[in-house]
Amino acid sequence: MMGRYLFVSLPLTGHVHPMAAVSAELVERGHEVLWAGSESFLRPVLGPGAAIAPIALRAHRGQADRGMAAARSRWDGYIVPHAKATLPGIERAVAAFRPDVLAVDQHAVAGAIAAHRAKLPWAGMAPTAMELTRPYRAWPKVEAWIHERMAAAWTAAGMAGSPPYDLRFSPHLLIAFTGAALTGPPAWPDNAVLVGPALAPRPADASFPWDWPDPARRLVLVTVGTLSMDLARDFYARVAEALRPLRDSVQAIVVAPDGTLPGPPDPDILVRPRVPVLELMPRLAAVVTHGGLNTVCEALAHGVPMVVAPIKGDQPIVAAQVVAAGAGRRVRFASVRPGPLREDLLAVLDDPSYRAAARAVGESFAAAGGAAAAAGHLEGML
Secondary structure: OOOEEEEEEEEHHHHHHHHHHHHHHHHHOOEEEEEEOOHHHHHHHHOOOOOEEOOOOOOOOOOOOOOOOOHHHHHHHHHHHHHHHHHHHHHHHHHOOOOOOOEEEEHHHHHHHHHOOOOEEEEEEEEHHHHOOOOOOOOOHHHHHHHHHHHHHHHHHHHHHHOOOOOOOOOOEEEOOHHHHHHHHOOOOOOOOOOOOOOOOOOOOOOOOOOOOOOOOOEEEEEEHHHHHHHOOOHHHHHHHHHHOOOOOOOEEEEEOOOOOOOOOOOOOEEEEEOOOOHHHHHEEEEEEOOHHHHHHHHHHOOOOOOEEEOOOOHHHHHHHHHHOOOOOEEEOOOOOOHHHHHHHHHHHHHHHHHHHHHHHHHHHHHHHHHHHHHHHHHHOO
């Protein structure tokens, strides 16, 4: 039975990439897939062949906060305004496309509201670890406040009463892009399936200088994700200082805007605003990362160990999982100094146990099924 699937995500690369792999798998199986979202954001990520129902987005307040303040920033400055701005366009796409199933990013709560109003089944897609573990369960007032924000989005959409369920958790299906080898003992909802990272070929980057990496030196990728670049300038400078004494044996690619690192360009550090991460992974000796689940799972899927410097959100959770799995080390994003950072990086580069642990987690991810398994679960909803 062929079906129609409407995909709804936040315009964040780490959220879209795993969902894009699932949508591509569905298309390969003969299903129709439409994305509702920003054409200017989605097109470079999804490629020229993807069907997109364009929704114009207005700029929202940034998410530069850390700690508990990040929850307020995330909901009041981003999730709730994004839901209000995108709901009309999502509902237009539902009316025109008439999907059988919606696949909705857990934080794109407008998709959940649209599916409920149209009486359509929907699957929640968890591209982060944030909502699998209830990170604020020790702070009931914070959890209550988050539920108030979802109720406000529900009311603003013209829906009567209160949401009948947590809008982050579909009553039908939750697909999480992680695996038990990383998360540890089960702590997720009964209707959740963990499929591991969903990976698929991405639009080619013809401008990347593939002749720059020196095969005689170990290659390290440094990335802190899209939303944290405003916080990362000083961190990048400390990483660069940590790397300089290793120039004879290590090169680094830093994912950041041009001009992020102070001083003249360093010939041993390549700075680029975007890089072909999946294509680079087989060449990498290590990754220095903020602990975003997408980046971490992509690295583990390729057996690459990490130094994790979590900043906010689910990143401390993921960092703890990486350390518990033996696949990396954790450092303090705000305060780690170049010397200790260099020691941690050398540890994951030189001690083969870290790479062995990363490979073991990667093998478990492969067994979980990735995009193919996720597509199969979505097919089961038809």
